[in-house]
Amino acid sequence: MITLGHYLVLSVAIFTVGTIGFVVRRNLLVVLMSIELQLNAVNLALVAANRFHPASHAGQVTAFFIIAIAAAEAAVGLAIVVSFFRLRHTVRTDEADRMRH
Amino acid sequence: MPGLNEISLRPGAPDQYWLLLPIVLLPALGALVNGLFGSRLKRDTIHTLACAMVFTSFALSVVAFLQLAALPHEARHLTYRAYEWFTVTLPAAFGSAQDYRIPIDVAFRLDPLAATMLLVVTGVGSLIHLYSTGYMAHDESPGRFFSYMNLFTFAMLVLVLGESLPVMFVGWEGVGLCSYLLIGFWFDKDENAKAGMKAFIVNRIGDLGFLVGIFLLALSLGVLSFPEMEQVAAHAPTQLTKPAFDLSFSLFGWDIAWRPAIATIAAICLFVGAAGKSAQLPLYVWLPDAMAGPTPVSALIHAATMVTAGVYMVARMHFLFVLTASGMAVVAVTGALTAVFAATIALTQNDIKKVLAYSTVSQLGYMFVAVGVGAHVTGVFHVVTHAFFKACLFLGAGSVIVAMHHRQDIREMGGLKALMPRTRWTFLAATLAIAGFPFTSGFFSKDAILWHALARDSGRYGILPPILLTLLLAGAALTAFYMFRLYFLVFGGESRADEDTLAHIKESPSSMTLPLVVLGALSIAAGLLNPEALHALGLNVPLTFEGWLAPGIEEGVPAVGIAEMRKPFELPLVGASSVIALAAMGFAWIWYRRGPSAEAERLAARVPGLYALVLDKWRIDELYEATIVRSLRWLARAGHEAIDKLLIDGIMVHGVAGAVNLTGRVVRLVQTGRVQVYAMAMALGTLGILYKLAVPSTDFEARVDGRSVTVNAAEGAGYEYRWDFDGDGRWDTQFGAERRAEHRYRKAGRHEVRLEVRNAFTRSVGEHEVVVRPGRRRR
Numbered sequence: 001m002i003t004l005g006h007y008l009v010l011s012v013a014i015f016t017v018g019t020i021g022f023v024v025r026r027n028l029l030v031v032l033m034s035i036e037l038q039l040n041a042v043n044l045a046l047v048a049a050n051r052f053h054p055a056s057h058a059g060q061v062t063a064f065f066i067i068a069i070a071a072a073e074a075a076v077g078l079a080i081v082v083s084f085f086r087l088r089h090t091v092r093t094d095e096a097d098r099m100r101h
Numbered sequence: 102m103p104g105l106n107e108i109s110l111r112p113g114a115p116d117q118y119w120l121l122l123p124i125v126l127l128p129a130l131g132a133l134v135n136g137l138f139g140s141r142l143k144r145d146t147i148h149t150l151a152c153a154m155v156f157t158s159f160a161l162s163v164v165a166f167l168q169l170a171a172l173p174h175e176a177r178h179l180t181y182r183a184y185e186w187f188t189v190t191l192p193a194a195f196g197s198a199q200d201y202r203i204p205i206d207v208a209f210r211l212d213p214l215a216a217t218m219l220l221v222v223t224g225v226g227s228l229i230h231l232y233s234t235g236y237m238a239h240d241e242s243p244g245r246f247f248s249y250m251n252l253f254t255f256a257m258l259v260l261v262l263g264e265s266l267p268v269m270f271v272g273w274e275g276v277g278l279c280s281y282l283l284i285g286f287w288f289d290k291d292e293n294a295k296a297g298m299k300a301f302i303v304n305r306i307g308d309l310g311f312l313v314g315i316f317l318l319a320l321s322l323g324v325l326s327f328p329e330m331e332q333v334a335a336h337a338p339t340q341l342t343k344p345a346f347d348l349s350f351s352l353f354g355w356d357i358a359w360r361p362a363i364a365t366i367a368a369i370c371l372f373v374g375a376a377g378k379s380a381q382l383p384l385y386v387w388l389p390d391a392m393a394g395p396t397p398v399s400a401l402i403h404a405a406t407m408v409t410a411g412v413y414m415v416a417r418m419h420f421l422f423v424l425t426a427s428g429m430a431v432v433a434v435t436g437a438l439t440a441v442f443a444a445t446i447a448l449t450q451n452d453i454k455k456v457l458a459y460s461t462v463s464q465l466g467y468m469f470v471a472v473g474v475g476a477h478v479t480g481v482f483h484v485v486t487h488a489f490f491k492a493c494l495f496l497g498a499g500s501v502i503v504a505m506h507h508r509q510d511i512r513e514m515g516g517l518k519a520l521m522p523r524t525r526w527t528f529l530a531a532t533l534a535i536a537g538f539p540f541t542s543g544f545f546s547k548d549a550i551l552w553h554a555l556a557r558d559s560g561r562y563g564i565l566p567p568i569l570l571t572l573l574l575a576g577a578a579l580t581a582f583y584m585f586r587l588y589f590l591v592f593g594g595e596s597r598a599d600e601d602t603l604a605h606i607k608e609s610p611s612s613m614t615l616p617l618v619v620l621g622a623l624s625i626a627a628g629l630l631n632p633e634a635l636h637a638l639g640l641n642v643p644l645t646f647e648g649w650l651a652p653g654i655e656e657g658v659p660a661v662g663i664a665e666m667r668k669p670f671e672l673p674l675v676g677a678s679s680v681i682a683l684a685a686m687g688f689a690w691i692w693y694r695r696g697p698s699a700e701a702e703r704l705a706a707r708v709p710g711l712y713a714l715v716l717d718k719w720r721i722d723e724l725y726e727a728t729i730v731r732s733l734r735w736l737a738r739a740g741h742e743a744i745d746k747l748l749i750d751g752i753m754v755h756g757v758a759g760a761v762n763l764t765g766r767v768v769r770l771v772q773t774g775r776v777q778v779y780a781m782a783m784a785l786g787t788l789g790i791l792y793k794l795a796v797p798s799t800d801f802e803a804r805v806d807g808r809s810v811t812v813n814a815a816e817g818a819g820y821e822y823r824w825d826f827d828g829d830g831r832w833d834t835q836f837g838a839e840r841r842a843e844h845r846y847r848k849a850g851r852h853e854v855r856l857e858v859r860n861a862f863t864r865s866v867g868e869h870e871v872v873v874r875p876g877r878r879r880r
Binding site: 094 | 774775776777784
């Protein structure tokens, strides 16, 4: 039988993959993908909790919000990546240090 | 000793004498209007306003004077109490039993002495305002000038009419301010601005003494208004004559005792103030430099009125000075030395205004001798006659200066008597008066000073009168000589001016000569108010001035009387001073009647060192520069280096900024600009917070109080606590959010206290500690 614990372990695993990817990868597109992974890991935890504690559907509702926000975030993030590429002709994060003093 | 309360100090509600208010305030109104709107008003409007205010004030003063004179002489005082200003509360001190409350009222009081000064200030002030309309006719800022002049009149009236020392001090500082403003009136020339500052700073030194004197009197008398102080001095003089402090000690077997009376210390402090304002040794140095101001200012402030404020103050405080023989001796000796010292400098000066300035210093010395030997009426009489003839001399000098296109060197003048007849005749009248030509005003007042210096019984300083007299006679001879040197060099002989200047010399307009004529006439005739010398000749003329002033000043206090044994000297003294004055005039006539004197130059060439020294004013300015000014500069520079540069700039400004800068440089190393480093830091931080939330920590403190113990556990988010107080393994309380718990032990001895903390994730952790309950104390 699959319990809430199984779902949560999966969620934590995906979130960890996303976090590590966000921190160590240098390609901005991959970084954005890692963020999506983190958001979806959280979504998974929320809908799983809703499945086992369905009283107010708070988990589902929050998940919908996160999906909407993720879409907006992807749009803004990709726009930033495009304008950054125009500026520096690269999408590597270690090139993105022009704001440093 | 009678307590202060036994003397009636504050008479019942006095009748208000309203007229004093407009007398004082009209000049202030003029100063306000001209000061605020002077730049927009027309020149004629400014002149009319300023003169109208002072003339009205003068007219009202005459009315007030007549009303005062109509009173019987023991009731001759009129008061206007404007409002209660503040009250000083002093703790019991100087041997008094109770605290003092000294109410300071803004009150004006007219008595014969104040009325005399009032008429001089407003009268001479009016004439000089009128003269200024001519003298300053082409100046660029008449509004500012007349505003200052009116403001000066206002401050001088506050000084003269003030009922108490604090109110007088307000006027005292006010005239000092106006003096500063007017000396530096043409402030675009650096030396004028410096002269103003010098006057201000030297006066501050004197004012410090004045203030200390006021404080000392407040402490020892508990009252500060003149009539009240006079009552205390008259009825409880021990308040003033007891020692201020006791400095007695033995040195190498000599017993040295110094127990100066309060009156002595206070009198000397007040005299320091008077010496600053009235340009006496050693504080006279500002007055000659003050000639940088416009000439009417020199006439009004630095000759006729303000500089005599010191004499007026000493006369006002006569009841204090007569209680201290040594204080009076200090005043008289300083005056006599100043009189001769300044006269020697005046001998060699070549600037027309400088000669008059040193002569003012010298004449002020005569006045201080008079008030210093106790002849207050005589001193004030010389104030009055001096106001007339010195104002006349300065205004005459101003007339000459205008005609000479603002050249002041008497070596370039000469021959003006035909070109400027009115100026010449009035100047001659005033010169005769100051030189002591028989039966002029200056002759009567100066001769009276000489006579009183000899005749007044100056207490234990029996050797003093002949010394004073010798100095004053020498001063009189010098005065007559240098004044006629000045007169002959300016008006006599042939003109030494260049042709261009000579072509333009003309008599001044009537707005300038009219005051000259009035003052010149007064210089000759005013002596008849108090012709004491005629008494020595056996003529029984009334002494109007003495009859007017003496009842207020020389009755009711132990006055310094005239020694009978010196009576026979009076007539010879009149003769001697006349002969000396005439001889000195004749000497000046022989040397200078045709202009610069070859004999004088030969004499100067024979003692070149001495001549240069006197020409350089005995190099007193240089002496002060080398000692006082330089050491003060050194102090200021040291303070600048240590406090400004090191403490404020170095530590407080650059130090703080440097510390912030350094911190910034270190912290900046963390800011790499790489977004993933920040993300890493954020992730690690989140992990730390999570760990803190997930794993509970615990700590508690136990306090034993008699039989019971109070425990207090450390705080944590969502924590619950349970306690076991006796270490038996059974929990004495259930889990609860309360951090504090209390327990009473039945038995004394050691007990183990255990705590278990559980957090929201039901993780728990324990902690234990041993407490000791003390046993019952044995009785």
